[in-house]
Amino acid sequence: MSLKARVDSCRCGHECQLRTSWTPSNPGRRFYGCKIEKDKGGCNYFKWVDDEFPSQANRVIWGLLNRVKAFEEERARARTRWKKLASITVLMLIIWVCYCVVSH
Numbered sequence: 001m002s003l004k005a006r007v008d009s010c011r012c013g014h015e016c017q018l019r020t021s022w023t024p025s026n027p028g029r030r031f032y033g034c035k036i037e038k039d040k041g042g043c044n045y046f047k048w049v050d051d052e053f054p055s056q057a058n059r060v061i062w063g064l065l066n067r068v069k070a071f072e073e074e075r076a077r078a079r080t081r082w083k084k085l086a087s088i089t090v091l092m093l094i095i096w097v098c099y100c101v102v103s104h
């Protein structure tokens with residue numbers, strides 16, 4: 001049976017949206033939820049699709065997610081440093097060219 005055939009309907013009468021939890025206790029675990037946000041009038045329907053993962057699997061997944069997040073933050077900092085360095089280099093080049101033109 002395909003996943004599409006098993007889609008639940010929420011109390012609003014809509015076909016539920018398949019979502020993925022990213023909380024520390026259930027990282028990567030899929031669930032069905034109302035596709036309308038609760039604060040916009042949704043019914044707050046919730047039902048797990050996947051069985052609960054072993055606690056060791058949750059710890060491993062959560063640890064890997066944190067490592068990916070730390071790597072992405074470091075990459076963003078490196079990009080910012082590179083942009084500053086490139087800007088300074090271009091500015092120095094412009095100043096040098098102006099100096100050469102004026103001094104000749």
Ligand SMILES: [Zn+2]
Pocket residue numbers: 010011012013014034035036042043044045
């Ligand atoms: Zn609903």
